[in-house]
Amino acid sequence: MALPRPFTRGRRDTSGNRMWVWLMLPGTLWMTGFLIASLVLVAVLAVGTTDELGNPRFGFDLAGVRALADPAYTEVMARSLGYALLTCLICLLIAYPVAYTIALHGGRYKHALIAAIVVPFFANYLVRMYGWSVVLSDDGPVLRTLRAVGLADGGTKILNSGLGVVAGLVYGFVVFMIIPLYAALERLDVSLIEAGRDLYGGPVRTFFFVTLPATRQGAAAGLVLVFLPAMGDFVSAQLMGGPDQIMIGNLIQDKFFQGQNWPLGSALTMLLMLVLLIGMLGYLRRTRKDEAEARR
Amino acid sequence: MDATPAVRLDGVSKQYGDSYAVHRLDLDIEAGHFFSLLGPSGCGKTTTLRMIGGFSDPTDGSVLLGGDDVTALPPNKRNVNTVFQSYALFDHLSIADNVGFGLKRKGVAKAEIRQRVGEMLDLIQLAGLAGRKPATLSGGQRQRVALARALVNRPAVLLLDEPLAALDLKLRRQMQVELKQIQREVGITFVFVTHDQDEALTMSDRIAVMNEGRIEQCGTPEDIYEHPASRFVASFMGTSNLMTGTYRAGAVALEKGPALPVGPRSEIADGTAVSVSVRPEKIWLSDFEPGMQMMSGVIRETVYSGPITTYLIDLAPGVTLSVLEQNTARARMEDRWSGGETVEFGWRPEHCLVLA
Amino acid sequence: MTLLRAPSPAVPERTAAKARPRRGRAGRRPRVLIAITALFFALLYLPIAVVGLFSFNSQKSLTVFDGFSLRWYRAFAHDDLLLSSLGTSLRISLVAMAGSVLLGVALALGLVRCRTRLGSLAGLIMLVPLITPEIVTGVASMLLFKGLGVPLSTGTVMLAEITFSISYVTVILRSRVAALNPEVEEAAMDLGATRWQAVRLVTLPALLPAVLASAVLIFALVFDDFVLAYFTTGVDPQPLSVRIYSAIRFGVQPTINAVGTLMLAGSIALIALALFIPRLFGRRGGLDLLSGK
Secondary structure (H helix, E strand, O other): OOOOOOOOOOHHHHHHHHHHHHHHHHHHHHHHHHHHHHHHHHHHHHOOEEOOOOOEEOOOOOHHHHHOOOHHHHHHHHHHHHHHHHHHHHHHHHHHHHHHHHHHHOHHHHHHHHHHHHHHHHOOHHHHHHHHHHHOOOOOHHHHHHHHOOOOOOOOOOOOOHHHHHHHHHHHHOHHHHHHHHHHHHHOOHHHHHHHHHHHOOHHHHHHHHHHHHOHHHHHHHHHHHHHHHHHOOHHHHHHHOHHHOOHHHHHHHHHHOOOOHHHHHHHHHHHHHHHHHHHHHHHHHHHHHHHHHHO | OOOOOOEEEEEEEEEEOOEEEEEEEEEEEOOOOEEEEEOOOOOOHHHHHHHHHOOOOOOEEEEEEOOEEOOOOOHHHOOEEEEOOOOOOOOOOOHHHHHHHHHHHOOOOHHHHHHHHHHHHHHOOOHHHOOOOHHHOOHHHHHHHHHHHHHOOOOOEEEEEOOOOOOOHHHHHHHHHHHHHHHHHHOOEEEEEEOOHHHHHHHOOEEEEEEOOEEEEEEOHHHHHHOOOOHHHHHHOOOOEEEEEEEEOOEEEEOOOOEEEOOOOOOOOOOOEEEEEEOHHHOEOOOOOOOOEEEEEEEEEEEEEOOEEEEEEEEEOOEEEEEEEEOOOOOOHHHOOOOOOEEEEEEOHHHOEEEO | OOOOOOOOOOOOOOOHHHOOOOOEOOEOOOHHHHHHHHHHHHHHHHHHHHHHHHOOEOOOOOOOOOOEOOHHHHHHHOOHHHHHHHHHHHHHHHHHHHHHHHHHHHHHHHHHHOOOHHHHHHHHHHHHHHHOOHHHHHHHHHHHHHHOOOOOOHHHHHHHHHHHHHHHHHHHHHHHHHHOOHHHHHHHHHOOOOHHHHHHHHHHHHHHHHHHHHHHHHHHHHHHOOHHHHHHOOOOOOOHHHHHHHHHHOOOOHHHHHHHHHHHHHHHHHHHHHHHHHHHOOOOOOOOOOOOO
């Protein structure tokens, strides 16, 4: 009767799997071939050399990596880190009230309002930054308004300063803070706030004891999402900051396009990746800790 | 009559890691029957159905359809069709295209598809909705479309995976009758998976009660209800007064309470731990017959629920029996027992089952 | 994220807001918060408005509006370099859209259904572009092409953009695939379809709205992308965004206002379209643009 059929056992489950593997393969191979391989190439070139013509040569030379310790570069790196962190902080301060207002007071317009924030942010970054630089220019509407109300005098400038760079980064990436915060606030149970009012009384105390802790994960996600692009950006420093305000992205760009020092450019790129990975890992550890606490 | 069963499972197992979802199942389903696989969730009934349909490979044993071994065949090569629990209608196709999907796959001529789909829509009384999309239909209508989509292919066996579970009670009762009628009309073997014992009892020709991957009992609805083969079947099918004790010389000494005389049972050895089962409706409170097993107890509670009254009677401290009495025209309200009264009751010896 | 899903009721009914219907979820209208939000919206749209307004300026100034004129649009229409860049950008976007949607749809299907170690590895690889800053992707792509001896050209931009866009398509479609009822595919097989036919006849049609939406979105993102294009493009022809970059680095160029306005209008329209496509199909469940990011 039942003949042993060792080769057909579980066959259908795996043949199903095989088709899914075939579907997955082209995309995965493509990404591995173009992306993972190229990232590895950057790492290899970071310890490579150049020939007399400036063309990259593989080898093992730590000149590029050692050059990172040069004060000229460490200063840029410190500035990048500082600006990126400052951008994160300002984004948080702006995004929180905006997301809070839309999520809790947006009523039936909240979907439209959040779409009105998201849609332009996905539109052309360069044109937006260019428009922003016009708005913040010495004759632009912002400074003119500030001068009119007496908050600024003729000497006040925003562009060509650190403030300009940070303003550009904030304008560029604040949406990445709003989205996760909005999502967290949307999920927030209103009865929690009401319970908070009962327990703690005032709206301010309720905010610090109830609302803020409940949205901590959204804020953490937002910080990472802003930090990543802010750290690697070079357009804001170029358009809003001028030559004295360059960031690590500008250095990388310079080493590849003007300086033609590819090993150093690769080393800088790897350094940037390293900083971002540390940030990511910190975030992941934080969320894992939060999740563990939530489970308890 | 054709002796070849429509479905035969021969030592079929499905193993996930170390645990068995289905354990060495042997089962014959006769052609033309309405056959139910009944059991609590996780008992392996759906896995069994999926193995018949070809959606899941048995880890051991074989599946035969009409005498042919189909264990290695994929679902599209088996002459069975399935009505899924979620209905699984194709949302982007019209009702007519949903029903015609299988025929089109088989390469049936367009004119014939149109005709057979039309007949099928008439049968399920949805002819007017042929052009609509599934999303616009009610739950009951979607259920019927799923049925028509499977039946139009005239499969040898139709598999139904809890098709009525998503419907509300009233619609469900109505669909039970309708489904049974359709089955009789088309004469196709139905294999019906359900966890609802009422549904299985009212619709089936035969029922297999499953528990923990095994078949506990297989038989007609009366068989299973009146002569449950195990403690599990007795408790799963309807309500039952189950009491545990030890068999010794024609009586069962209850763990808490008196010894119940059950008559000599030659198949049970003295000292075996057994369960005694008496259905609540098989216990009499009046008009006793000679030869009945008579007992007495104290009424603890009287629960009136329209056509019937349920009494909870303490046979001994910790042993409570429930007893059903019909509120027929002859029964008078003032004759009902109330709490605290001592009553006589009895049952026919054959209604007292001893289950190993 | 429930952005642009099926419309939800204006006010949750179970809250106290029911008794005070004109007020928000958490009671009293907070004037300060609303003022901050209004200021935010003003600053968000001001740069866009400025670019749009001054693209119609009759003079070169970016601060004084002299009068309405279409001269910068006319200048754009006669600028062969910008026009050829526009054509290049459109070509790149179309190819990147087609390539990444094709690869991304297959990848999303495979990732959700394939529960093997290879599947989880592929899932990790797919996330890399999302956590890598564009400048790193740009540098890496450029080095790869140089290393392979491939001269930078429109073709290399297309390859790099496809690589970068696959992740977006996959992230968008993944949750949609996971939300599909697996019984529907089984039903198709039950009715005589092979596994592949089931995917083609049942699964892909069910995914169509999300696929179209992601295609439109990718088109807009690639068209607007600058960093990756900047690192991987050849000298001529150059994509439009790279031309704009060179132009705005060297000061005010009113033609750029006209081009920029057209680009902003175009991409805002496309992205809005991408968000609303699922609604056009009259189905529940919008495009979850943001959940995976």
